[in-house]
Amino acid sequence: MPQRPSRTAAKRPVHASVPPAAAVFAALGDETRLTLVRKLTTGPPRSISQLTQGSKLSRQAITKHIRVLQRAGVLRSIRQGRETLCAFDPKPIQAAQAYLDSLSEQWDQALSRLKSFVED
């Protein structure tokens, strides 16, 4: 929980360690990519071939999805010998959570204002 990505991520830090919320949501907005993310949150880092196994898609298709997730910061990968190991990085997800939390909070406040207005 001691995360440093600014909780109010609306300021657009140029050196953003984490891409803007919309980019993270876009990366998560695909079943195939969500499946990859779930695989990597539940288990150890895996190679592209391993991630391709069990999928109907070609290795290249999976590679493209992995790159989308990488650009969003959700995954990191390092070349290890002849294979490329992909690992989950929790920071962008935490940023996305913070974003949704702020949305919910705004909504709750709007509801409160409406309620007290009606009660007058």
Next chain:
Amino acid sequence: MPQRPSRTAAKRPVHASVPPAAAVFAALGDETRLTLVRKLTTGPPRSISQLTQGSKLSRQAITKHIRVLQRAGVLRSIRQGRETLCAFDPKPIQAAQAYLDSLSEQWDQALSRLKSFVED
């Protein structure tokens, strides 16, 4: 996206009040749409014209974005006289939060397993 139009429409329960997580994330994966959502979480329901004001985009473009958000369940809209009022619906966002929470939890558990494994 593999499963685009519901060619296999038996994929999710008919009374799903909330579309699958990926659909919600996809809807939120666009700056313009995030801006619309923020506007409607902070304020009262607004018409399409009102939502278009202050944007560089045409009314039709905004309309299309609104429909994307509607399909994801994030917005609801009702015709009121000659204008269409759009309002925020918190359910899909809450579902998305729950999804991210479960991801985080899985990740934490994976870390714990790794830790206790290393310590042995």
Next chain:
DNA sequence: TTATATTGCAACCAGGAGGTTGCCTATGCA
């Protein structure tokens, strides 16, 4: 009733997303 404002609908367009295939390089192993 006649304007004016608010939408919806349809056509159209450019570009990007998702997917495949073929080929090449690099690494590990017998």
Next chain:
DNA sequence: TGCATAGGCAACCTCCTGGTTGCAATATAA
């Protein structure tokens, strides 16, 4: 050394997305 495995690159295809414009329909206001 030679071969199988892992992955990168590039070309190509199709369809969706995000945007525009023009026009018709409806509802309000004067």
